[in-house]
Amino acid sequence: MRPIFRQYFLTTRTDLAAATRAACGAIGHADADAIIDSYRPQPARVFPDALPCLEWLKTRGFRMFGLSNCTPWEAGGLVETGLAAFLEDVIYSFDAGAIKPEQPIFQRAIEQVGIPTAEVTHVGDSLGADIHGAISVGWKAVLLDRGRSSEHPGLPPAVPVISTLDDLPDSLT
Structure with missing residues (x-):
């Protein structure tokens, strides 16, 4: 999955839905919308130091x-x-x-x-x-x-x- 994540999520300026659909297409997963709907971004956190x-x-x-x-x-x-x-x-x-x-x-x-x-x-x-x-x-x-x-x-x-x-x-x- 690392190459897929790298290609579609980390090295291309795109939105979450487009990246997820492209990645799902690359691996043959038919229900990209279910993944998109379940995604909840984590809030950014900062260490106290x-x-x-x-x-x-x-x-x-x-x-x-x-x-x-x-x-x-x-x-x-x-x-x-x-x-x-x-x-x-x-x-x-x-x-x-x-x-x-x-x-x-x-x-x-x-x-x-x-x-x-x-x-x-x-x-x-x-x-x-x-x-x-x-x-x-x-x-x-x-x-x-x-x-x-x-x-x-x-x-x-x-x-x-x-x-x-x-x-x-x-x-x-």
């Missing part, structure tokens, strides 16, 4: 942008939560036509935002999508592991691991 961390970064002159694998109908979550106010821009997978860890979404971010590659540190919670993707284009990376695991097989040695965004400032120095 996120806004204070973004405020700290902003007051110290860090330039920030978002990089998201999400559907077009989930994209408003950054505005709803107040996170978008701290970001210069957000690069969405559905606009880039690629998802993290694929290089095109990371490269689009550099082109769109204009921050030199050597100055970018990507903070993410997925070793594969975030950390390996960022490193593949020459960015620094920080793994945010909110207590899911103490082991990270395949983690590059120079990548710090933090359990809360409160620890991010120490990992940037």
